Amino acid sequence: MADELTTVPAKNVIFMLPDGASASYMANYRYFKEGAEGPVWEPLLKGMVQTDSFSRPVTDSAAGANAYATGVETRNGSVGVDFFGNELTSVMDLASDAGKATGIVSTAAITDASPAAFGASNPQRGDQADIAQQ
Structure with a gap:
């Protein structure tokens, strides 16, 4: 099933750019939350550049x-x-x-x-x- 999904062209692409959001910002947010549930976007994060x-x-x-x-x-x-x-x-x-x-x-x-x-x-x-x- 996974192989089939990789060969199907995407119908839509939504690119979200959080201006100024660096790895340091993300880490600081986690520290600020003091071990609470992570940021809402974290499960959606697929990679960083x-x-x-x-x-x-x-x-x-x-x-x-x-x-x-x-x-x-x-x-x-x-x-x-x-x-x-x-x-x-x-x-x-x-x-x-x-x-x-x-x-x-x-x-x-x-x-x-x-x-x-x-x-x-x-x-x-x-x-x-x-x-x-x-």
């Missing part, structure tokens, strides 16, 4: 989301572009090109760095007017 910035030892949310959205490391402060400012193809672009419906839902402004990395390309995360147009 490290999203380095190309240019700095500490990644900002723009470069981190860019790594998720495009698979490419970039400089801090950039969304949807590589280190040199060249536009990248995001996973949402690929899904749309494949005829899938796509959308972004955010608790922050849709032009904020994390959601913007999935739907826009700009070397300056603060250029929210251009990001909004995209």
Whole structure:
């Protein structure tokens, strides 16, 4: 049965990005709860990744989301572009090109760095007017 499931294409994909939620954050949450039942998301956790910035030892949310959205490391402060400012193809672009419906839902402004990395390309995360147009 498990082999059959791995060969069936996914009908839908929902990607959730908790901005700023690192392994340290998760561990601290568990300590805060003092051995109580773990966080509600813990049973759903299937893996973790490290999203380095190309240019700095500490990644900002723009470069981190860019790594998720495009698979490419970039400089801090950039969304949807590589280190040199060249536009990248995001996973949402690929899904749309494949005829899938796509959308972004955010608790922050849709032009904020994390959601913007999935739907826009700009070397300056603060250029929210251009990001909004995209």
